[in-house]
Amino acid sequence: MKKKTYSCSLCGKEKVVSPGEAVPECCRQPMTLKLDKCTRPFVAETARNEADDEPCDDGTDTSL
Numbered sequence: 001m002k003k004k005t006y007s008c009s010l011c012g013k014e015k016v017v018s019p020g021e022a023v024p025e026c027c028r029q030p031m032t033l034k035l036d037k038c039t040r041p042f043v044a045e046t047a048r049n050e051a052d053d054e055p056c057d058d059g060t061d062t063s064l
């Protein structure tokens, strides 16, 4: 089983949790799941039009 990495959208802190564990919280809000399949560079300041916890699909992004 692969562990999941979550990051905090406020402070940028990352936390790795085991599969099946609850979503960790940081800065009093649920952390955002990072998907390592997504190789698209993440630029926070230009990603405002996307949902902040939208999963990335590898190779299936048709928005480009």
Ligand SMILES: [Zn+2]
Binding pocket: 008, 009, 010, 011, 012, 013, 026, 027
């Ligand atoms: Zn935080």
